Amino acid sequence: MKFSGRSVIVFVLAAVIGSSLATMAVTGKFADVKRTLAPSLAAVAGAGQAEPEQLNEDELNKLNAVLNLIETKYYKDVDREEIVDGAIKGMMSALEDPYSVYMEKEAAQQFSDSIEGSFTGIGAEVTMEDGKVVVVAPIKGSPAEKAGLLAKDIVLSVNGEKLEGLDLNEAVGLIRGPKGTKAKLSIRRSGYAEPLELILIRDDIDVETVYAKLRDDGIGIVEIRQFSLNTAERFKEELVKLDEGGMTGLVIDVRNNPGGVLPVVVNVAEHFVPKGKPIVQIEDRDGNREQTLSGGEGHKDYPIAVLINKGSASAAEILAGALQEEAGAVLVGETTFGKGTVQVSYNKALGDGSLVKMTIAKWLTPDGGWIHQKGIAPDIKAPASELNSVARLAVAEPIVADTFGEQVRSLQTILKGLGYDPERTDGYFNGATEKAVKKFQADAGLPASGSVDKKTAQALELAVIKWLRDENNDSQLHKAIEAVKAEGRK
Known part of the structure; x- marks a missing residue:
């Protein structure tokens, strides 16, 4: 699938991708964006795979025994495939990591589409925290944003159906729906004693990941709404136009940017981080760190500010941290979301179109800071209206x-x-x-x-x-x- 800078988003945004922030895809279709993080991510993702420990005979017998009991003793017929899928979901759930999930074939395809910039949903990135569906960020211009959905909101129910006890994929299944249908959300928000009720109408929308303009005073503004596969190319196109227009200063707006593909944000950061300087560090389970160094032109003669808020997450935080620490940029706005882990998607090993997306590392800022569940504080505080x-x-x-x-x-x-x-x-x-x-x-x-x-x-x-x-x-x-x-x- 190719993009010329615009892609169609069908709301509701598949909340499955709420756990895909800063995901490094390892399937062949993403080979062109993997180079910037090799060897660091490749080394981390491959760690411990030389001699994988398979299920031993006792473990296999135990699983088969339970499956046999279900198929022969349960009071009604069951779908064997659903039972196997449920077992895999249970394994991933045992990790107690909201960003490590198993996706069946349909959900896996939606996830793949999301990386390419095509979504289905209400226009809100969500994740699972402590068993609750939490909004990471609404997409600008979406029904979610228009209805007033905010980062850190907790979605309690959809059209009267409670989300408590559901996994993320099941919750998303309730949120999604055909264009023109109504999604009535019950929301718990900090500062409000009672749940709030928001009504959204699912719809199609034409979305661009990068918007740019040059003000009369010479200040360029580039808004990055998410980091999809085409974002680095679009950012470069717009930056060239601004530079040719005589830009004297730049504001990069990543408010409510929920993240995206990690190598893409690296490519964006290379325009500002000097060659050879670190953009991000990847730390594996043993504490070993690999730096991703800039291979780009780096230095710009004009000052840069990065505009952030509590909906700026993952890849957006990587950009903010890299530009603050290595490009002299000033951060303005509110403390970011705080998502400091990296996921890799594995689908070829499963062989049926499903995939496992698993957290395989932490990411750290160039100076070694881990912002997970803390976020990045702005240099200049600027609360929203x-x-x-x-x-x-x-x-x-x-x-x-x-x-x-x-x-x-x-x-x-x-x-x-x-x-x-x-x-x-x-x-x-x-x-x-x-x-x-x-x-x-x-x-x-x-x-x-x-x-x-x-x-x-x-x-x-x-x-x-x-x-x-x-x-x-x-x-x-x-x-x-x-x-x-x-x-x-x-």
Whole structure:
């Protein structure tokens, strides 16, 4: 499959790939991107394979005995293939590593597509933590982002079906669905006493992994939304255009970038990390480390800022760490997600189209830092607007005066962010809140009733989306631009 810079994403994003962050694929189709991490990843992935220890006779007899009991004594007929798949899933589950999983043929194909940049899902990268489905990042412009899904949100249920007790693949099966169908998510979010309800409509979307533009003041902005196979090539194309346009400073935006293919981010980093300097280190189970050194041009004459947030994960963190430590870049924004392991996919050994994706190493920053479950802190803190994190309104019945709850709290935060001051954001619908609602309704051409029905909620949603898409309201981006200009004046 070839790409000319654009690929089609079908929402819901297969959450299977939530555990694929910074994955080094080892199948033949990815041979062109493996060179940058050889020999380090190849050595780690092959460690301990010279004399693999097979199941001994007692272990095989035990497994066969259980299978025989199931097939002959269980109270109803079973599918033998499902039993075998379940046994393999159990082996992977015993590792207690959310990034090590077994995928049956269909899920394996979706995973392969995800690496190439074609997805199926709601547009949110997820993982499994302590038995809970946790959002890594919503993809920009996706139904997940529009509905207000955030990094670190915990998905409790989908259309009333609880996810507790399911593995990641099973949970994804509930999240996915045909275009135009509804996904009603129950979300637990830090800072909210009660679960939030988000309603998403699954849809198709045209997605580009790299967006770039040159501002009138000479500052270039490159947004990298994920690291798919075509991303390094697209990044190079856009960087050349910016350089030819006379760029004097660069902001690389990896907010809500959930990661991707590890060698691709290495290729991107080589534009800035001097030749021979480390981009990332790989550490195996025995503590042996291999450095991946830059083979690129490295130094740029202009200052660089990397824009990060809590949805920046894995490969995005590798880029941020490498550019901070080896290219003099300043990090702006919020502490990143904190995913510091590397996975390799094995499918040829299984022979039936299924695959095992397994964590085979840690990755470390050039200076040897391991950011797993800690993230990378910015040099310059820049919190996002409250409108970036507020839960969107899901109105079944009108929200009226003299009521209290999380819906009212979200309403007040939205009104305040849009410039309609409710005087409080504690979740109590008082007279000032009603007045703010009426003012918004009048400005939106709606009947000024003071209560929030579905039409008012939809108008508020559209107003929030419009506000968020206006670059003038992006305080984090402005902070990064200021940082680049300040570095340029030194």
